[in-house]
Amino acid sequence: MSQPAHSALIDGQWQAGEGAWRAVHNPVTGEVIAQVADASAEQVAAAARAAERAFASWRHSSASERSHWLGRIADGIEAERTRLQALQQRNNGKPTFEAALDVSDAVATFRYYADLCARGEGMTARDVPLPDDSVQAELQPLPVGVVALIVPWNFPMVTTAWKLAPALAAGCTVVLKPSELTPLAEIALQDIITATGLPAGVVNLVCGAGEVGQALLAHPAIAKISFTGSNATGQRILAAAGPRLQRVSLELGGKSSLIVLDDASLAQAIELAVGGAFFNAGQMCSATSRVLVARSLWDRFIDGFVAAAQAQRHGPAAANDTTLGPLISARQRDGVLARIQNGIGRGARLLTGGQALAGEGGFAMAPTVLTDATHSPALWDEEIFGPVACLQPIDSDAEAIQIANRSDYGLVATVVGGERERARRVAAELNVGTVWLNTPQLIFPHTAWGGFKHSGLGRELGPWGLKAFQEIRHLIHAR
Numbered sequence: 001m002s003q004p005a006h007s008a009l010i011d012g013q014w015q016a017g018e019g020a021w022r023a024v025h026n027p028v029t030g031e032v033i034a035q036v037a038d039a040s041a042e043q044v045a046a047a048a049r050a051a052e053r054a055f056a057s058w059r060h061s062s063a064s065e066r067s068h069w070l071g072r073i074a075d076g077i078e079a080e081r082t083r084l085q086a087l088q089q090r091n092n093g094k095p096t097f098e099a100a101l102d103v104s105d106a107v108a109t110f111r112y113y114a115d116l117c118a119r120g121e122g123m124t125a126r127d128v129p130l131p132d133d134s135v136q137a138e139l140q141p142l143p144v145g146v147v148a149l150i151v152p153w154n155f156p157m158v159t160t161a162w163k164l165a166p167a168l169a170a171g172c173t174v175v176l177k178p179s180e181l182t183p184l185a186e187i188a189l190q191d192i193i194t195a196t197g198l199p200a201g202v203v204n205l206v207c208g209a210g211e212v213g214q215a216l217l218a219h220p221a222i223a224k225i226s227f228t229g230s231n232a233t234g235q236r237i238l239a240a241a242g243p244r245l246q247r248v249s250l251e252l253g254g255k256s257s258l259i260v261l262d263d264a265s266l267a268q269a270i271e272l273a274v275g276g277a278f279f280n281a282g283q284m285c286s287a288t289s290r291v292l293v294a295r296s297l298w299d300r301f302i303d304g305f306v307a308a309a310q311a312q313r314h315g316p317a318a319a320n321d322t323t324l325g326p327l328i329s330a331r332q333r334d335g336v337l338a339r340i341q342n343g344i345g346r347g348a349r350l351l352t353g354g355q356a357l358a359g360e361g362g363f364a365m366a367p368t369v370l371t372d373a374t375h376s377p378a379l380w381d382e383e384i385f386g387p388v389a390c391l392q393p394i395d396s397d398a399e400a401i402q403i404a405n406r407s408d409y410g411l412v413a414t415v416v417g418g419e420r421e422r423a424r425r426v427a428a429e430l431n432v433g434t435v436w437l438n439t440p441q442l443i444f445p446h447t448a449w450g451g452f453k454h455s456g457l458g459r460e461l462g463p464w465g466l467k468a469f470q471e472i473r474h475l476i477h478a479r
């Protein structure tokens, strides 16, 4: 068992956490792989103050300097790809191809913002044309200040990169709090960042759970909180930020649909539905756990999709034939299984799965497919966050649109169809932040990420992700 002697990075120095020790598990086997100490309240405050001190000079760094640092971080991650990938697999149980994608995504995100900085796009002052010749206006993008980045366990490092890279690009300094369930890759990432020579205090790290997060956002130095996680926590953060009007960005949950139109390729529809439901063991805010299938394809889709679900292979994360990882914890798995039972009690029909897989001693469960789940709020309306797909036949495009939009959330949707214009017409009616047409769930740093309604506030990635860490000042002066 590895035991990081340090878990708090404050002002460029590693410290031992002064709070309680917390066991970190390998979800494939259930074994404890590390003990990580929480930060104490004093350490959280020290991290915020260190970021505040560093802000005084980092805010004045030039866009090209920031480009240099972001590029170096991307290089550092790339150089440590093997170690980071292994950590993602040990701490998260991800199959090899999924862990490799996570590292690539983090690298791509740092490179994207390095490039944006190199071009100065959205970072440097620019003139604003005015209808009055006697005055001149200049728009000045400024960093918002010291930011708290609070991230979940399902894509550690990726979610962090989506926040950290634009925050640094904007000229903010940072205190990062990873999930208490998956701190290992984030701790390794800080080592990489420190090794680049980035000025001390620009990035600080504290470990721990909700109390550490609360202490962080309560610190007066924190100007903004960027949070990814559950809606319950997001609402708490928004409420806590209210009295001090701290800026808040929230990336929260989803309840998304994959729509199979009647002119879709059946093979492609099944392949995309498998990815949408079972990638990362369904522990994705973007999981398409509602699968709406044109009635003319319904019987054949069910047969093909159930067979594909049954063909998913659990096993050691690093084994070549493993396609489906475990859930992150026994608690998460048992919660998903309870949802399934609850749904069955309300008339849902189980086609496959629905049980834990105890074989390796970890937190795996069988990929699960149900139909007739529309009367089960636990399956049909709420986020499941496990490898579960609920299938429902549809009789028209209009019905599919109506069902997909009938949700408190609005994060993503997938449309699978033959005729491009028709599929685009369906996409145009969906109240979500991202629609994939006949593609897997591709996410590029160039496109915005975020959702409508209860899926969050604001957008990450692209120039929008940068703006989330900026204030705007206008200078208006006489000619």
Ligand code: NAD
Pocket (backbone or CB within 6 Å): 150, 151, 152, 153, 154, 155, 159, 177, 178, 179, 180, 208, 209, 210, 211, 212, 213, 214, 228, 229, 230, 231, 232, 233, 234, 236, 237, 251, 252, 253, 254, 284, 285, 383, 385, 411, 450, 455, 456
């Ligand atoms: P969570 O809300 O329990 O925890 C997320 C983070 O917040 C963790 O670091 C946790 O320690 C911290 N936290 C918990 N309580 C806190 C508090 N009171 N104050 C401050 N910080 C606190 O979420 P989770 O279970 O780790 O993650 C799963 C959730 O994340 C799902 O609902 C999923 O949809 C969502 N998610 C959304 C996106 C997106 O981009 N929209 C991406 C990934 C995950």
